[in-house]
Amino acid sequence: MAQKLPLWIRQTAPSFVVLVMTLILLFPLVEGGVFKSADRGLGDWLLRLKINSNPVPLNSQVVPIDLNDRTEMLLGERLDDRTAFADLLNILASANTQVVMDFIFKASREHDESLVGAARNLDTLILAVIPVPEGRENISYRELTVEEKDILRRHLWHPWEYGQSAIPRAGTFILPFSALADNALLGHIGVESDTDGIYRKTPLFYRWEDGLIPSISLAAAVKELGIDSDSIEIYPGKEIVMPLSGDEYIRIPIDETGRMIIPYTAKWAYTTHRYSFDRIINAIHDDELLTAIWND
Numbered sequence: 001m002a003q004k005l006p007l008w009i010r011q012t013a014p015s016f017v018v019l020v021m022t023l024i025l026l027f028p029l030v031e032g033g034v035f036k037s038a039d040r041g042l043g044d045w046l047l048r049l050k051i052n053s054n055p056v057p058l059n060s061q062v063v064p065i066d067l068n069d070r071t072e073m074l075l076g077e078r079l080d081d082r083t084a085f086a087d088l089l090n091i092l093a094s095a096n097t098q099v100v101m102d103f104i105f106k107a108s109r110e111h112d113e114s115l116v117g118a119a120r121n122l123d124t125l126i127l128a129v130i131p132v133p134e135g136r137e138n139i140s141y142r143e144l145t146v147e148e149k150d151i152l153r154r155h156l157w158h159p160w161e162y163g164q165s166a167i168p169r170a171g172t173f174i175l176p177f178s179a180l181a182d183n184a185l186l187g188h189i190g191v192e193s194d195t196d197g198i199y200r201k202t203p204l205f206y207r208w209e210d211g212l213i214p215s216i217s218l219a220a221a222v223k224e225l226g227i228d229s230d231s232i233e234i235y236p237g238k239e240i241v242m243p244l245s246g247d248e249y250i251r252i253p254i255d256e257t258g259r260m261i262i263p264y265t266a267k268w269a270y271t272t273h274r275y276s277f278d279r280i281i282n283a284i285h286d287d288e289l290l291t292a293i294w295n296d
Contacts (some may be wrong), residue, residue: 002022017051040194045185047264055266057273071278078281082109087284089118089125098124101218102189105176112177126220127181131170131190131206131213142246155186156211157229165236167258169207177228185223201259204240204252225250234258 058064067089071079078084082105092099099122107166119125144152152173173188175181191202205212214222214229222229225244233241236258242250254260256268283290 016174065277067277074278081111082115083111084281086114086118087281091280093121100126102128105180116179125184126187127176127184128189128216129186130174131188132172134169134171148175151181158211158234159234161234163236166256167205167207187219188213189216202262203259205258
């Protein structure tokens with residue numbers, strides 16, 4: 001005759017079976033990313049609620065200049081031959097502004113000399129470069145020239161890094177033409193969406209050779225605040241720390257890859273303090289219009 005199982009085993013066995021079955025059923029959901037999708041959905045809903053109920057206006061010191069379809073139609077060839085960009089930089093130079101441009105001026109154009117001359121008149125010009133992640137290089141991306149590599153090396157950051165990180169490494173970059181890049185600071189505009197097509201995070205760095213190329217927004221902030229890039233500390237999976245004056249620091253939470261959550265504060269369509277590219281260009285020989293623009 002078989003011996004009876006102890007009472008405590010008979011009492012807990014059904015619960016144990018239920019727990020095992022629950023874990024078995026949940027495993028495909030976890031592996032399939034169901035919980036991650038639900039977490040994203042909740043986060044997106046809370047962010048929309050915050051933006052709609054209490055939007056935070058864009059910093060008044062940051063002024064977007066829109067290049068839209070209407071501007072392209074009005075300026076036409078002046079955009080193609082880059083005279084419009086030269087005029088824009090000359091106007092902005094008169095206002096003592098820091099200029100950040102997310103354009104890639106690759107091939108040469110007829111009036112590049114004027115564009116380079118205008119760039120020299122600026123206190124600060126930060127231009128975009130596009131990183132090509134290591135392993136994605138193919139025949140579509142040519143090898144960087146010796147001059148381009150030298151330009152990139154001059155813009156590498158060497159912050160203090162603590163712990164193992166998974167900061168993405170770039171195999172190559174797409175750069176502006178050398179004469180222009182040589183008169184600017186550089187920052188990358190490499191950002192990838194999540195699997196559902198929504199941009200929630202942005203990489204603050206791409207690794208190349210023995211240093212890091214910062215994102216264009218981080219490069220602009222560090223330049224504006226007068227921070228020494230070599231004094232920045234990176235703690236993968238935790239934060240980057242940027243020293244200001246005294247005991248003041250800026251701390252930006254990051255994940256293991258050096259990505260930060262994009263701090264959306266309001267809808268772009270609701271940004272009111274912005275300029276039209278063509279309106280500024282039309283003020284190049286119109287002092288009254290230029291005064292009216294700056295007084296808006």
